[in-house]
Amino acid sequence: xxxxxxxxxxxxxxxxxxxxxxxxxxxxxxxxxxxxxxxxxxxxxxxxxxxxxxxxxxxxxxxxxxxxxxxxxxxxxxxxxxxxxxxxxxxxxxxxxxxxxxxxxxxxxxxxxxxxxxxxxxxxxxxxxxxxxxxxxxxxxxxxxxxxxxxxxxxxxxxxxxxxxxxxxxxxxxxxxxxxxxxxxxxxxxxxxxxxxxxxxxxxxxxxxxxxxxxxxxxxxxxxxxxxxxxxxxxxxxxxxxxxxxxxxxxxxxxxxxxxxxxxxxxx
Numbered sequence: 001x002x003x004x005x006x007x008x009x010x011x012x013x014x015x016x017x018x019x020x021x022x023x024x025x026x027x028x029x030x031x032x033x034x035x036x037x038x039x040x041x042x043x044x045x046x047x048x049x050x051x052x053x054x055x056x057x058x059x060x061x062x063x064x065x066x067x068x069x070x071x072x073x074x075x076x077x078x079x080x081x082x083x084x085x086x087x088x089x090x091x092x093x094x095x096x097x098x099x100x101x102x103x104x105x106x107x108x109x110x111x112x113x114x115x116x117x118x119x120x121x122x123x124x125x126x127x128x129x130x131x132x133x134x135x136x137x138x139x140x141x142x143x144x145x146x147x148x149x150x151x152x153x154x155x156x157x158x159x160x161x162x163x164x165x166x167x168x169x170x171x172x173x174x175x176x177x178x179x180x181x182x183x184x185x186x187x188x189x190x191x192x193x194x195x196x197x198x199x200x201x202x203x204x205x206x207x208x209x210x211x212x213x214x215x216x217x218x219x220x221x222x223x224x225x226x227x228x229x230x231x232x233x234x235x236x237x238x239x240x241x242x243x244x245x246x247x248x249x250x251x252x253x254x255x256x257x258x259x260x261x262x263x264x265x266x267x268x
Contacts, residue, residue: 023234025074030076032102032178032179032224035199036198037054040248044248048238048242050235051235052239058144059078060147063083066086067085074226074227075092075096076224076243077227078150080224080225083096083225086229091229092227092229093227095227096227098260100259102154102257103213105200105213105214108192109208115210115211117212122164124191132171138171142185142187142190142193142195143194144178145176151196153219154194154222158218162218178196228240
């Protein structure tokens, strides 16, 4: 009899554990949010006792996965197009909202004396091209892949408006997402890269890098939109609302994101 009760109790625990795990929604988030959103999620758990599971990657890849039925309940994109395209397919609850405005920076390893100033933030790219032309080396320039990463699209636009895109082709090294591009930018064989401002401000990167902001009018605005996927549960809805509240917005601003409805304030 005792043995039967033990088995029944064990079975109930497994079922309850499965239910608890099922109630933790999986969030698809642009990699520009890797550090900021992790901090927001921790604060959310402290404030509500509820958890979310964060997956970071490129917005274009998430867009394709969600369209194919991937079990994400909330999608935070680095652009608007990915969210609006999913809404047109009928897989989201609505068109979502803009939650943040991104910025692009030139990022390089710290300890060097050649950081471009903000008036000429592409000076390092131009120097790399000159070095390559003179057959004196092949300095690498990192960026996210513009085929599926919005920050990669912005980087390409910046280089195109400066008429450097064609010449930088033999020098560029592309990450699958902007977080990977930031790691490439700080590697030993790279001169630097064009990546998200939010990553440059993350403590683990800030302690070993320097950056120069790229003017916002050099590329299409990085309006970052989020949306609930159809079938999203209560916790995902609550986290979606939390992301629009004061604490979450304060954290996003501390990582250099602009906030909809407010003038941008440069992070320290």
